[in-house]
Amino acid sequence: MDDRRIPEATVARLPRYLQVLLDAAEAGTTTLSSEDLATAAGLTSAKVRKDLSFLGSHGTRGVGYRVPQLADEISVALGLTVDRPLVIVGIGNLGRALASYDGFNRRGFRVVGLLDADPAKVGTEVAGLDVESVEHLETIVAERGVGLAVIATPAPHAQSLADRLVAAGIGALLNFAPTHLVVPDPVALRTVDLSTELQILSFYEQGVTGMDAAAG
Amino acid sequence: MDDRRIPEATVARLPRYLQVLLDAAEAGTTTLSSEDLATAAGLTSAKVRKDLSFLGSHGTRGVGYRVPQLADEISVALGLTVDRPLVIVGIGNLGRALASYDGFNRRGFRVVGLLDADPAKVGTEVAGLDVESVEHLETIVAERGVGLAVIATPAPHAQSLADRLVAAGIGALLNFAPTHLVVPDPVALRTVDLSTELQILSFYEQGVTGMDAAAG
DNA sequence: CGTTGTGAAGGAGTTCACAGCA
DNA sequence: TGCTGTGAACTCCTTCACAACG
Structure with missing residues (x-):
């Protein structure tokens, strides 16, 4: 079955x-x-x-x-046996780190575009790729057969970028912006919020540290 | 209740x-x-x-x-109302990004140490802090009251660092190394594996993209 | 014999639906 | 009247335990 x-x-x-x-x-x-x-x-x-x-x-x-x-x-x-071109949108500290990250350039994944809205960043080289203007998002997605996008922008820009990416035909989104995104049904979405992770740990750390000789 | x-x-x-x-x-x-x-x-x-x-x-x-x-x-x-000093171990691309990351310096969290094993990195400044040698891990944790550590090293070093951090008295670990860590019972652990996230998305993306005019 | 594959039991989390209260 | 707080039903996942089988 x-x-x-x-x-x-x-x-x-x-x-x-x-x-x-x-x-x-x-x-x-x-x-x-x-x-x-x-x-x-x-x-x-x-x-x-x-x-x-x-x-x-x-x-x-x-x-x-x-x-x-x-x-x-x-x-x-x-689905790791086929080539999976991806773009990273938002080339700040995190975006730069992800561009160089090993796991993002293996197992069929391949970073084929780095997009940013800041004209000062456009044209600079990061991890062997030229940063391109986010204005060309639609063209880049279409021409390079991009199915997967990583959002590493500030929270306020994330939803409108997600909308554009979905409209451009993306099938899956990995979101690092600390905000809840809405995408239409067949599109896959996962959000990784680093600050949330810390806060969850903070909850469970309570009572572990700082109380030497507990239950003495 | x-x-x-x-x-x-x-x-x-x-x-x-x-x-x-x-x-x-x-x-x-x-x-x-x-x-x-x-x-x-x-x-x-x-x-x-x-x-x-x-x-x-x-x-x-x-x-x-x-x-x-x-x-x-x-x-x-x-537990966000008390000060939560934390250290980041492993100052590669990701560690650097996390050091500058907003969410890691808010809500009570405060990065008080950046540790690396590479002598070439020790002494350099990242996000306003001097990178220190991982040899001083135990001292740093003890003297600065660190209860929470972020591991951003390559996978092979993660477990032994986790052991040292736990022995030094840490109460919670946020692990970015793509490997399964074992920590003793009261210590909280969360692992964020970016490559895993991509692979999960890859699964759900199948059937979404690349088959124009499906069910035609 | 040792290890898989899986029904059945158990537990955790979610959703429903409504009584209870400001 | 409107929205909270919550028992009860339901769904999903995990664990158990063992028959099936190489």
Whole structure:
């Protein structure tokens, strides 16, 4: 039953499995049990088996999963076997860091455009690419077959840029602006808010530090 | 019943509410209904009410929530009313960006140390701070009362740094290295893997782009 | 024999719907 | 009258436990 219905929680874990499998492959390991995978990924073996069962993947009972084969299956499921050109909009501190970031130029991903609204930045070189004017966004997306965009602008500009990107035909958005974006239905959106992450940690840190000799 | 047992999912949304409330306060709004909050945060009103009920917060029936009061309550719950010195370990592209990042120097957070293992980087100035040697990690954490650390190093160094940070007394870790870290029980850990985010989007983008005139 | 694949049970989070109160 | 606060139903995810099988 190739159901194409993989639960969200499972999809979010597939990259982790892939990571472990690629590391194992590099180390020359040919087989991993669900228990091995679970240990390396910080999960339980039951969760691993259930997740992988959604891929229609078949391990071998008594043995485990064949590393290169499973890595391929996950890559295919995630769509990492095709070229995925992406643009980064907003070349501030974060945008610059992302442009040079390893993970943004691997696994099929390829940064093909850096856009900014500031004329002083346009024309400067960042990570081997010339920064271009955001005015040309629509042309760039269309001509370079861009399907994925990263928004790293200040919050006030994020929504209108998202609208333009969607209208230009983008299929997925990774948003780093600390604001809630609205996109139409088939477009995928994920927001990473660094300040939010800190605040969540702050909550859980309460009671951990600062009270030496607690429960004395 | 001030239960102190706030569900994880709720905690993860509190920063968003706070964001909306602070924006509203700045705009001079004094009252917001759960419906207003839901719209601004991209949620449902029932979820907002249930979340806020965990704070023991009381809105006013027929009216809504008082903006400044609720903002204060959330700030207190998240522990944002006390000073939270933090260090960033690993001053590469990402570490540099985070050091200058707004959200890392607000809401009680304060970057008080930038550490790196590379002698060439030590002594250089980044975002108004001198980069220090990671050898002094333990001293810095202890002397500056650091409770929170950000790891922005390559994956292979992350675990041993986490161990040292925990031993030095840190209470919470924000990890940007693409690897699974293990920390002992009371220490809070969140991992943000940018490459993982892209891969998840890649999955959901499949079928959205590239097939013009689908279901024709 | 050891490990997978999976029904069934359990738990967490969300949504519903409405009683209760300003 | 309008909006909050919340039990109850529902959905999604995780964990358990074991039969199936190489």
